[in-house]
Amino acid sequence: MSKIVQTPRPPYYAVIFTSLRKEGDHGYAEMSRRVLKELQGQPGFLGYEGARQDIGVTVSYWESLAAIRAWKENPVHREAQQAYDDWYADSRIRVCKVERDDS
Amino acid sequence: MSKIVQTPRPPYYAVIFTSLRKEGDHGYAEMSRRVLKELQGQPGFLGYEGARQDIGVTVSYWESLAAIRAWKENPVHREAQQAYDDWYADSRIRVCKVERDDS
Numbered sequence: 288m289s290k291i292v293q294t295p296r297p298p299y300y301a302v303i304f305t306s307l308r309k310e311g312d313h314g315y316a317e318m319s320r321r322v323l324k325e326l327q328g329q330p331g332f333l334g335y336e337g338a339r340q341d342i343g344v345t346v347s348y349w350e351s352l353a354a355i356r357a358w359k360e361n362p363v364h365r366e367a368q369q370a371y372d373d374w375y376a377d378s379r380i381r382v383c384k385v386e387r388d389d390s
Numbered sequence: 391m392s393k394i395v396q397t398p399r400p401p402y403y404a405v406i407f408t409s410l411r412k413e414g415d416h417g418y419a420e421m422s423r424r425v426l427k428e429l430q431g432q433p434g435f436l437g438y439e440g441a442r443q444d445i446g447v448t449v450s451y452w453e454s455l456a457a458i459r460a461w462k463e464n465p466v467h468r469e470a471q472q473a474y475d476d477w478y479a480d481s482r483i484r485v486c487k488v489e490r491d492d493s
Contacts, residue, residue: 289444291408291482301406301486303449305394305439336408338441341392346406346447379394383404383486 292334292348297385299333300349306378307342313373318366325363330354348385355382395437395451400488402436403452409481410445416476421469428466433457451488458485 308315326332326347331354337345349355358364371378411418429435429450434457440448452458461467474481 289410291410291445291480294484297484301404301484303404303406303488305449307392307394336445336447338443338445338447340441340443342394342439342441344439344441344447344449346408346449377394380492381397381400381404381488382490382492383488385406385484385486387485389483389485 292336294333294348294388297388299385300352300355301383301385302347302349302355303381303383304345304378305342307376309374309376314370315374318370321363322367325361329358329361395439397436397451397491400491402488403455403458404486404488405450405452405458406484406486407448407481408445410479412477412479417473418477421473424466425470428464432461432464
């Protein structure tokens with residue numbers, strides 16, 4: 288069961304990853320499991336929310352920009368990044384500072 | 391066909407809306423159509439990406455915080471906001487400054 292991430296009081300950071308998939312798996316499902324497992328142990332990681340219909344929209348939340356940089360260099364994540372062209376027809380990564388939380 | 395929004399060079403703003411639906415429609419589908427139509431004409435609106443599986447994750451992009459405030463006061467949007475308790479078991483709105491675009 289998915290939940291809304293209980294993030295702390297702002298400011299903190301969000302990485303919005305949006306993507307359009309190509310046809311076929313090409314190792315995507317297995318790598319997704321590995322990446323999500325790795326993410327759980329990553330320092331500064333606050334949580335993750337995501338869904339895919341026509342487009343995939345996933346948001347990961349982070350304590351700091353340094354934590355986001357470190358995740359970008361994580362070996363499992365790097366391995367995944369190298370396969371993006373196999374999986375995605377288009378994708379975009381936006382790094383954001385969460386300034387306000389209206390819930 | 392969904393597309394990834396062609397946002398301008400940062401900085402610009404993103405509103406991340408995540409939600410868990412309740413059972414039943416309760417006017418949701420029709421209001422979604424009205425809100426999305428209204429959004430298209432809203433000053434400062436740059437585009438919208440969204441998907442729902444277990445959780446709904448939608449991101450709208452904006453030129454400025456002032457444009458986000460004006461959208462919050464839009465009459466159709468206000469009408470929708472008043473029905474959130476009918477539609478959502480839980481929801482969160484995060485207002486973010488997009489600082490970097492890595493695509």
